[in-house]
Amino acid sequence: MSAKRPLPLPDDQTREFWDGCANQELRLQCCEDCETYIHQPAAMCHACNSTRLNWKRVSGNGEVYSWVVVYQAPASYDVPYVVGWIELVEQPGLRILSNVVGCPPDQVQAGMQVQVEFEALADGVNLPVFRPV
Amino acid sequence: MDSENLARNRSAITGVGYTPLSRASGLPVDALALNASIDAIRDAGLTPQDIDGVVSYAVGDSALVRSTAQALGLEASNWYVDLFGGGSFSCLAVANAAMAVSVGLCRHVLVYRALNGRSGRRFGRSASAELEGVGGAEQFTVPFGQLAPVHNYGMLARRHMIEYGTTTEQLGHVAVTLRSNAVENDRAIMRHPITLEDHRESRWIADPFRLLDCCQETDGACALVVSRSDIARDLPHPPAYLSSFAIGGRGASALAPDKVDDFTTFFPAHIAPGLFARAGIEVGDIDLAALYDAFTFLVIGQLEDFGFCPKGEGGPFVADGNIARDGTIPVGTNGGLLSEGYVHGLNNVLEAVSQLRGKAGTRQVDGVEVALASGWGANVGSALILSRGA
Numbered sequence: 001m002s003a004k005r006p007l008p009l010p011d012d013q014t015r016e017f018w019d020g021c022a023n024q025e026l027r028l029q030c031c032e033d034c035e036t037y038i039h040q041p042a043a044m045c046h047a048c049n050s051t052r053l054n055w056k057r058v059s060g061n062g063e064v065y066s067w068v069v070v071y072q073a074p075a076s077y078d079v080p081y082v083v084g085w086i087e088l089v090e091q092p093g094l095r096i097l098s099n100v101v102g103c104p105p106d107q108v109q110a111g112m113q114v115q116v117e118f119e120a121l122a123d124g125v126n127l128p129v130f131r132p133v
Numbered sequence: 134m135d136s137e138n139l140a141r142n143r144s145a146i147t148g149v150g151y152t153p154l155s156r157a158s159g160l161p162v163d164a165l166a167l168n169a170s171i172d173a174i175r176d177a178g179l180t181p182q183d184i185d186g187v188v189s190y191a192v193g194d195s196a197l198v199r200s201t202a203q204a205l206g207l208e209a210s211n212w213y214v215d216l217f218g219g220g221s222f223s224c225l226a227v228a229n230a231a232m233a234v235s236v237g238l239c240r241h242v243l244v245y246r247a248l249n250g251r252s253g254r255r256f257g258r259s260a261s262a263e264l265e266g267v268g269g270a271e272q273f274t275v276p277f278g279q280l281a282p283v284h285n286y287g288m289l290a291r292r293h294m295i296e297y298g299t300t301t302e303q304l305g306h307v308a309v310t311l312r313s314n315a316v317e318n319d320r321a322i323m324r325h326p327i328t329l330e331d332h333r334e335s336r337w338i339a340d341p342f343r344l345l346d347c348c349q350e351t352d353g354a355c356a357l358v359v360s361r362s363d364i365a366r367d368l369p370h371p372p373a374y375l376s377s378f379a380i381g382g383r384g385a386s387a388l389a390p391d392k393v394d395d396f397t398t399f400f401p402a403h404i405a406p407g408l409f410a411r412a413g414i415e416v417g418d419i420d421l422a423a424l425y426d427a428f429t430f431l432v433i434g435q436l437e438d439f440g441f442c443p444k445g446e447g448g449p450f451v452a453d454g455n456i457a458r459d460g461t462i463p464v465g466t467n468g469g470l471l472s473e474g475y476v477h478g479l480n481n482v483l484e485a486v487s488q489l490r491g492k493a494g495t496r497q498v499d500g501v502e503v504a505l506a507s508g509w510g511a512n513v514g515s516a517l518i519l520s521r522g523a
Contacts, residue, residue: 006264008272018272040273046392066295066396068287069340070278074262080337083278085288085396093394099277105340110295127276 004076060116102131138411140235145372148177148358154474158352166196166247169354186212186242190222223478223508224515228378230359247354290430292396303448305332307429315468317496351474377411380515400514401438412518423481
C-alpha cells in the first residue's frame, strides 16, 4: 500500500499500542483485575468495570474471523486489498481489525491461521498486519 | 418484561412530505428541509402555526431545527431537537416527537431529514482517508483501509455467509425484489427493472457487496407530522398510530468487536421483544416491514432478528419470495433505500404511512393494518410499530 495513507494519531489511551508496533511487538490493553484483554483500548474493562488497566505483549497469532475485499478506495490505497477482523488466540472474541497480506484476496478463508508482522507506514510508524502461516 | 406503554397510540403520523429525490438537487439543504416540511404540514391539513415542536437528525450535513422553524414562521416552540446521528436515528426522530406529543408537551411535531447525500457530503466517501492523520477510533480503522459503512456491513454479511451459508445470490434477491417495487414508484431514483444476472454482473465495491447491494446516494428531504391522536382523527388522512417504539440493542460494529460475542446477532434481537409487547402485537401481526436497507444484507439480518424467519434462514427466506409485495412479509415496497433513494431511512417510514393509508398506488399491499419501520447504524437500531387502528 502507499505510504500516503493517513497515519494513526496516538493519544494517552492508545500510545502504548503504537509504541509496541514501532518496536515490532503487538501489545494490547489488559485488565489488572480480571485479566481480560481489551481492544480497541478503553477507559474501563467491559468485563468487570475495573479502571485498573495495563498493557501486555500478545503472541500475534490468530485466525481470520471476517473480511471484505475492497475494490474502490481513494488513490492512496492500492486496491484490491483485504481488510478484516483477526481473532487472536489469547482470548475468545478478542478481535483486531487489520489487513491480510501475502495472500491473493480470493484465497482468504474463514479460520485461516495468520501471524502478525509489521509494515512501515512512515518513519517510526508501523501497522500491524497479518500473513497466513 | 413490563409491557405497560403509556405512549401507545397516543400519537399518530398525520402528514407526509417529500422533495424530489435526485443526485443533484441544485438546492441548499435548508431549502430542501423547508420544501419537504411545508409539504408534510399541508398534507396533514395544517399550517405552520399549528406546529409546536420540530425534531430532525443529521451528521453535520443538514438544516438546523432552529433555522427551519424560524424560516417556516412557527410561532409555538415547545420542543426543538437536533439529534446528531445517522441511520439508527430515523425511527428515533419519530419516537422523540411521539413522546413529546404523548406527554402533552406538543400537539403537532414536525420531523424532517434533509441532505445532499450525492452532490454534497457523501457517505460512501471517507473524508478521513484524505487526511494526514486520524485519531480516536479511526486510528484503528482508517490506516487499514476500513473507510465506509460498506466495509463495516460487509464484514457482518461475510460472517453470516460463513456461519449460515448465505450467498451473494440471496443478496441479489433483495436487490431485485426492491427494484421491482421501485418500478411502481415515480419518486424512485432507480426505476428500471433488474435481474439476478444484472446483480451478479455489477462490479464489486467491497466483496461480498456489489454495486447493486448498495443504496443510492441521494439529494432530497422527507418530512412528517406527528399529532396528538385525539386531534389526528379530525385531520384529512387516516392516522398512522404510533403504537410503540425503541432504540437500542448491541451487536457488532467497527468500534467494539471484542465486546460482543459474535457478528451475526443484530439490534432487533435485543429490542424486538419489548417493541412488540408494548404494541400488544406478535411478529405475525405485522403486515409490512419498512426495514432499513442501506445494503441488501441488512434486510436478511433484520428479518431473522425481528423474528420473521428462523436465525440463519434469512437468505433462503428472501430467495423464496417472502419479501415481495405478495409475499408473507413485504419489505421495501417503495424500493427502499436501495432503489427509491437514501433519505437516511426516513423515506422508508413515510412509505409505511402511505401503505397504512392505502394510498400507495400500484405498489399498494392489500390490508396493511400494522407496519414495522426500522433504522440501523453501527451496533444499534431504532424501530416503530405503526397501526391503522388505535
